[in-house]
Amino acid sequence: KNEVEQSPQNLTAQEGEFITINCSYSVGISALHWLQQHPGGGIVSLFMLSSGKKKHGRLIATINIQEKHSSLHITASHPRDSAVYICAVRTGNQFYFGTGTSLTVIP
Amino acid sequence: DAEITQSPRHKITETGRQVTLACHQTWNHNNMFWYRQDLGHGLRLIHYSYGVQDTNKGEVSDGYSVSRSNTEDLPLTLESAASSQTSVYFCASSESFDGDYNEQFFGPGTRLTVL
Numbered sequence: 579k580n581e582v583e584q585s586p587q588n589l590t591a592q593e594g595e596f597i598t599i600n601c602s603y604s605v606g607i608s609a610l611h612w613l614q615q616h617p618g619g620g621i622v623s624l625f626m627l628s629s630g631k632k633k634h635g636r637l638i639a640t641i642n643i644q645e646k647h648s649s650l651h652i653t654a655s656h657p658r659d660s661a662v663y664i665c666a667v668r669t670g671n672q673f674y675f676g677t678g679t680s681l682t683v684i685p
Numbered sequence: 686d687a688e689i690t691q692s693p694r695h696k697i698t699e700t701g702r703q704v705t706l707a708c709h710q711t712w713n714h715n716n717m718f719w720y721r722q723d724l725g726h727g728l729r730l731i732h733y734s735y736g737v738q739d740t741n742k743g744e745v746s747d748g749y750s751v752s753r754s755n756t757e758d759l760p761l762t763l764e765s766a767a768s769s770q771t772s773v774y775f776c777a778s779s780e781s782f783d784g785d786y787n788e789q790f791f792g793p794g795t796r797l798t799v800l
Contacts, residue, residue, distance in 0.1 A: 580727075611788070613791075621775065621777075621791035623790070664727065673730045673743070675720075675728040676727055
C-alpha cells in the first residue's frame with residue numbers, strides 16, 4: 579500500500595473547466611507539497627502547505643490535516659496546464675510521493 | 686541565478702559497471718536528495734544529506750552510495766549497475782529543515798539505461 583494516493587490517475591478536460599486533483603495520505607505529516615512535472619520531465623514546486631488553503635494565480639491548494647487529505651484546484655484551465663501533478667509528504671526523515679495525476683487540457 | 690544541475694543528462698552503460706551521476710547546486714542549500722522515478726512508483730528517495738559529511742539511506746538505497754564533501758555537490762554512485770537500476774534520476778535540494786518540509790528544488794533529471 580502506498581503512503582500517498584492520488585486520484586484520478588489521468589484526467590482530460592476542456593479548456594476553461596474547473597479541475598480538482600485529490601491526494602490522500604496515511605501517515606502523520608509536517609507538511610504537504612504539490613509539484614508539477616512538465617512533459618519534458620522538469621519538476622517544479624507549486625505549493626507547500628501544512629494547514630488551510632493557499633492560492634497562486636489560477637491554482638488553489640487546500641489541506642485537511644484531520645482527514646489526511648489535500649486537493650489541488652485549477653480554475654479556468656488552459657492547455658499549458660497539461661502536466662503531471664504530484665503530491666508529496668514528509669514524515670520524520672522519510673519522504674513519500676504519489677504516483678501523479680496526468681492532466682491533459684484540450685483547446 | 687541559483688540553480689541545480691545534473692550530469693550527464695543521458696547515460697547508457699552495461700551491467701556490472703560503476704556509474705556516477707553528478708548533482709551540483711548553487712543555492713547554498715544544506716539539504717540534498719537523490720530520487721529515482723519509475724512508471725507506477727512515483728518518485729522514491731535513494732539517499733539524502735543534511736550537510737557536509739552527512740549522508741543517509743532512503744527507501745531504495747541498495748546498490749547506491751553518495752558522499753558529501755562540500756555544500757554544492759552530492760554525487761550518486763552505482764557500484765555495479767544492474768538492469769533494475771534503469772530509471773530517471775532526479776537530484777533536489779532545499780534549505781535546512783526546521784520541523785517542516787521546506788520547498789525542494791529539482792534538477793532536470795538524468796535518464797540512465799543499464800543494458
